[in-house]
Amino acid sequence: MFEAQSNLSPYAQRPTYTEEQLDKFFGRLGSKPRITLASFKQEIQHDPLKALKKLQILAAAFIPWTSVSLHYSTHHTLSLDPNMLYHKIVERQLGGYCMENNTFMFTVLHSLGYDCYITGARISDALEGPPSEGFRGWSHQTTIVTLGPHKYAVDIGLGAQCAIEPLLLEEGAEASGVPGVTQRLVRRRIAPFTTRDQTMWVIQMHLAQEQDSEPCSEEQQQTDDTRWSNVCCFDENEWLPQDFEIINYHTSRDPRSMFTYRVLATKPILSDEADDVIGVYILVNDEITKRSGKYGKKEVLRKCESEEDRVDALARWLDMKLTTEEVAGIKGRATEIK
Numbered sequence: 294m295f296e297a298q299s300n301l302s303p304y305a306q307r308p309t310y311t312e313e314q315l316d317k318f319f320g321r322l323g324s325k326p327r328i329t330l331a332s333f334k335q336e337i338q339h340d341p342l343k344a345l346k347k348l349q350i351l352a353a354a355f356i357p358w359t360s361v362s363l364h365y366s367t368h369h370t371l372s373l374d375p376n377m378l379y380h381k382i383v384e385r386q387l388g389g390y391c392m393e394n395n396t397f398m399f400t401v402l403h404s405l406g407y408d409c410y411i412t413g414a415r416i417s418d419a420l421e422g423p424p425s426e427g428f429r430g431w432s433h434q435t436t437i438v439t440l441g442p443h444k445y446a447v448d449i450g451l452g453a454q455c456a457i458e459p460l461l462l463e464e465g466a467e468a469s470g471v472p473g474v475t476q477r478l479v480r481r482r483i484a485p486f487t488t489r490d491q492t493m494w495v496i497q498m499h500l501a502q503e504q505d506s507e508p509c510s511e512e513q514q515q516t517d518d519t520r521w522s523n524v525c526c527f528d529e530n531e532w533l534p535q536d537f538e539i540i541n542y543h544t545s546r547d548p549r550s551m552f553t554y555r556v557l558a559t560k561p562i563l564s565d566e567a568d569d570v571i572g573v574y575i576l577v578n579d580e581i582t583k584r585s586g587k588y589g590k591k592e593v594l595r596k597c598e599s600e601e602d603r604v605d606a607l608a609r610w611l612d613m614k615l616t617t618e619e620v621a622g623i624k625g626r627a628t629e630i631k
Contacts (some may be wrong), residue, residue: 308375309404322351325567357388358452359558365619371545375400391450395434408439410531417523426484452559471573473589497521574610
C-alpha cells in the first residue's frame with residue numbers, strides 16, 4: 294500500500310507535516326472519541342480504506358471551503374505552500390478554496406504514508422447555471438489514492454457539491470455527499486474535445502428531490518441520465534506542485550473567476566456521533582443558508598445587511614474568526630457590503 298519517499302528521485306520529494314503538526318490537526322477534528330496521530334495510525338494499519346473514509350468526512354467538516362481570504366485580507370493572495378496552509382487551516386481555522394484544501398489534504402495523506410498523488414481537474418459550466426456539457430480550463434485539483442488494486446479520488450474542495458467519502462475510480466461508482474447530494478463517476482469523451490478517442494473521468498452530481506421517493510424500476514434508475522449534472526472532469530496523470538502554482542495564480546486573480554467577485558463559504562455539519570454529515574452551511578455574498586435533511590432542504594439563516602453582519606455570520610456558523618486587519622481589507626472592494 295505504501296511507498297517509501299526515500300526511494301524516489303530528489304525531484305519527486307514532496308513536503309510532509311511533522312508528527313507534532315499531524316497530532317495537533319487530529320486533535321482539532323470533531324471525532325468522538327478524540328483521535329490522536331498514534332490511534333489513527335493504528336486505524337490505518339487495521340483498515341486503510343475505512344480510515345481514509347473517516348478522515349475525509351472529518352476533514353471536510355473541519356475545513357471550510359471558501360474564498361473569504363481573497364476579500365478579507367491585507368494581501369488578497371492565496372499560497373499553496375503546505376506550511377502556510379497548515380497555519381491557515383489548522384491554527385487559524387480559516388479554510389480555503391479547492392486547491393488550498395486539497396493541497397493540505399494531500400500533504401496530510403502523504404505524511405501518513407498513503408500512496409497518493411495530485412492531478413488537475415476542469416470544473417463544469419453546469420455549476421454556474423443550467424445543465425451544460427461545457428467545461429472550463431484547468432482550475433481545480435483532486436487527490437488520487439491507491440489502495441491495493443484500486444484507485445480512489447479524494448476531493449474536499451468542491452464546496453456544497455463535495456463528496457464525504459472516497460470515490461472509486463470505476464465506471465458508475467457512487468459516493469455520498471452533503472445532504473441531498475450523490476456523486477457518481479463516468480468515463481466519457483467531454484463535449485469540448487475535437488478528438489473522438491480521448492476520454493476523461495467525469496464526476497457527476499444528483500440533487501435529491503422529493504419526487505425521487507416515488508417508486509421507479511431499477512432499469513429507470515440506471516438509465517435516467519437526466520438526473521445527473523456534470524461537476525468536474527479529470528484524468529489520472531500526476532501533476533506537479535509547479536503546475537498548481539500556475540493555475541492557482543490565474544484562478545485567484547482573474548476577474549472572471551467567481552472566487553474574485555463572490556464571497557463564498559461552505560462548511561458541512563457533523564452528526565452528534567461525528568460519523569456522518571447532516572447538513573451544510575452555505576454563505577453566498579450576503580446570505581447564509583443551511584441545507585439539511587434527506588433532500589437538502591434550504592433554510593435562510595441570515596440576510597446580511599452590513600459587513601458587521603457578515604463577519605459575525607462567518608464566526609457564528611462557519612467558525613471563521615477574522616482579525617481587525619483582515620476585516621478592514623475588504624473596504625473599497627466590489628464585494629464589500631455597503
